Amino acid sequence: xxxxxxxxGGLVQPGGSLxxxxxxxxxxxxxxxxxxxxxxxxxxxxxxxxxxSNGGSTYYADSVKGRFTISRDNSKNTLYLQMxxxxxxxxxxxxxxxxxxxxxxxxxxxxxGTLVTVSS
Amino acid sequence: xxxxTQSPSSLSASVGDRVTITCRASQSISSYLNxxxxxxxxxxxxxxxxASSLQSGVPSRFSGSGSGTDFTLTISSLQxxxxxxxxxxxSYSTLDTFGQGTKLEIK
Numbered sequence: 398x399x400x401x402x403x404x405x406g407g408l409v410q411p412g413g414s415l416x417x418x419x420x421x422x423x424x425x426x427x428x429x430x431x432x433x434x435x436x437x438x439x440x441x442x443x444x445x446x447x448x449x450s451n452g453g454s455t456y457y458a459d460s461v462k463g464r465f466t467i468s469r470d471n472s473k474n475t476l477y478l479q480m481x482x483x484x485x486x487x488x489x490x491x492x493x494x495x496x497x498x499x500x501x502x503x504x505x506x507x508x509x510g511t512l513v514t515v516s517s
Numbered sequence: 518x519x520x521x522t523q524s525p526s527s528l529s530a531s532v533g534d535r536v537t538i539t540c541r542a543s544q545s546i547s548s549y550l551n552x553x554x555x556x557x558x559x560x561x562x563x564x565x566x567x568a569s570s571l572q573s574g575v576p577s578r579f580s581g582s583g584s585g586t587d588f589t590l591t592i593s594s595l596q597x598x599x600x601x602x603x604x605x606x607x608s609y610s611t612l613d614t615f616g617q618g619t620k621l622e623i624k
Contacts, residue, residue, distance in 0.1 A: 442553075442561065442604055442615040456611045492560055500566060502608035503551055507560035 399423040399506045401493045406511030413483050413515070419476040419493030419508055427451070427471035430496045432504065433478050435489035435513075445491070446478065447502075461487075483515045519543055519607055523616035529624040534595045538619045540588045540605030549609035552581055552590045555618075556601045565590060566608075595621075 405417040419431070433445040446467040447456040455467050466479040476493055490510040497505035520543035530536050540550065548568040553561040563572045565581035568588055578593040592599055600623050605616040 441618045442555075442606075444611065444614040447611060458612075497563070497566065500608070502549075502606075502611065502614065503563065503566045504553070504561070504606075505563050505572065507562075510560055 399495065401495060401506055401508035403491065403493050403508045403511035406491065406513045408514045408516065409483055410517050411484060411515055414479070414481040415483065415513060417478040417480065417491055417493075417511060417513070419478075421474045421476065421493075421495070424495070426469075426474040430501065431469060431476045432494040432496070432502075433467065433476075434492045434494050434504070434507075435487075436492070436510075437486070437489040440489075443489070448476070480513070483513075485515050487513060488515045489513060518612045519546060519610055520613060521605055521607055521616040523603075523605055523619050525619060526617065527620040527622065529622050530595055531624045532595050532597055536592045536595055536621065538590045538603055538605075538621075540583075540590070540616050542586045542588075542607055542609075545585045546607045546609035548584050549607055550581070550583065550588045551606045551608055552579075553604045553606060554599075554601045555604065561604060564603075597623075 400422045402420045409415050432447045448467045452469050464482045468477045492510045493508040494504040495506040497503040522541045524539045550568045552565040555561040569581045580591045602618045602620045604618050
């Protein structure tokens with residue numbers, strides 16, 4: 398059974414940093430691109446970042462470019478999102494998401510999400 | 518950037534109704550269009566991918582159609598568990614992938 402379990406969310410002050418982790422199991426993690434998608438309270442889904450299966454390619458939404466860094470450790474089956482210079486508008490539930498087999502940007506499994514709150 | 522526009526933003530319907538939700542892309546995305554269902558407090562769930570392919574385990578009352586810029590999600594006979602928010606998502610590029618959502622409520 399595929400499982401994606403996010404952790405690392407919490408309350409952080411504006412300008413602060415936080416690192417999210419996503420522990421993956423039930424599939425060959427190193428074979429799949431992975432993504433982060435977020436959802437502000439009461440709002441829609443926003444695509445945040447992607448990383449290729451070997452970590453060699455990354456993508457960022459304009460809203461987080463230069464502030465967030467996506468990475469992965471295939472030996473630990475873990476995806477990361479390092480977030481810095483956090484702003485109030487980064488407050489959201491952050492979902493770790495897996496690509497479907499052979500389908501770039503088709504998200505067949507989602508984690509339960511971890512809440513990041515940026516507030517003083 | 519590709520803009521995805523869903524209509525309507527909200528919809529009231531009854532159990533047993535046939536419901537259609539529309540998604541329009543600002544440029545052609547071929548068949549790179551997916552639909553997700555999200556219930557309150559839960560992660561989204563993939564329903565339809567590549568415009569019309571039903572994800573494994575999804576009931577056959579859900580169907581998708583369209584290509585190019587205009588797409589539809591149809592629920593043939595609404596069930597109580599179908600009341601949720603539905604999102605379209607383009608997988609043609611990584612820019613601005615999701616529509617704004619359509620909230621389907623019980624009439």
